[in-house]
Amino acid sequence: MAAALPGAGPDVGEPAKFEPKLIVDKHKHTRWSFPKALKPTKMDKDCVPQLMHVERGDSMWELGGVGGRTETSICWTATAWPTARESFFAAALVQISDNLDWWEAQWYSKALLEPLTPLRDMGLMLLVVGLAAKEPGEHGLAVDAAIQAIEDGRLGSDNFGRALQFLLPHGLVKPARWAKTFAEVARVSDRHAAVVKLALEQCLDLVAEPPRDFAKLLGLLNELCVQLKQPVSEAHRAHPDGVKGSNKVAKLAKTLRSFSADDGGAAMRRAVRQLAQQRFEIASGLG
DSSP: OTTTSTTOOBTTTBOOOOOOEEEEOTTSOEEEEOTTOOOOSSOOTTOHHHHTTGGGSTHHHHHTSTTOSSHHHHHHHHTSSTTOOHHHHHHHHHHHHTTTTOSSOOGGGGGGGTTOOSOSHHHHHHHHHHTTOSSHHHHHHHHHHHHHHHHTTSOOHHHHHHHHHHHGGGTSSOHHHHHHHHHHHHTTOHHHHHHHHHHHHTTGGGTTSOOTTHHHHHHHHHHHHHHHTOOSOGGGTHHHHTOOSSSHHHHHHHHHHHOOOSSSSHHHHHHHHHHHHHHHHHHTTOO
16 A cells, blocks of 8 residues: 555554654743654645645644544544544544644533544544533543543543643643543542542652642642542652752652541542452453
């Protein structure tokens, strides 16, 4: 295919490849960059796979982003290749990220968050960024997607925590918004709370030089420790142990250090067993 369609770009002659980075542009805006991604030498507006990559070309403004400027056209575009949506999700990630604070009322953009399957690298990043969106329609869909993804085993503390670690240091998202949406996800069940707690623990290495509003996430982590009756895992406990001072972050770190489970964390252990059983059933085809 690559030989037959030279220069056609990703998802046409060759598979798309994504190694995304976050950069700060000349206007001091944090934006996504795909420095090693394939690019078509010429855009064919009748070739749907190429249109998935308009976030890396001037045609983004002409075409209105991936899928156009209506919810219907976006949903239609997402059906073009249901089992290989990474390119769709990469384009959607750029579009959602550029308007996280809702400076322009792109009401149709929430449709970009509807088809969040399969949940590979780009889909995962889109989901986690969507949880930080200001617009209620967008973060509401992201919350529903996260709840369902935990329910069916696609979202666990491993991939969730990895995405949080990648995003937090760059300032693209506002941790205070995450604290609200993560709390909504955690309220569903102890299993959901366990996934959020374990994912947040993986971000404790930032506590020495925390991003703005990091205290909101520490506050939620503290609440989840109480709910699940288990302190921060031993593997991550060293980070809050080293925090000094009297600001909000330091006070919450002290609270996390002092917490001890009075029943050995039975609720947490039960939730983790349920999550492990769930993944086993899915992997073996029983779920």
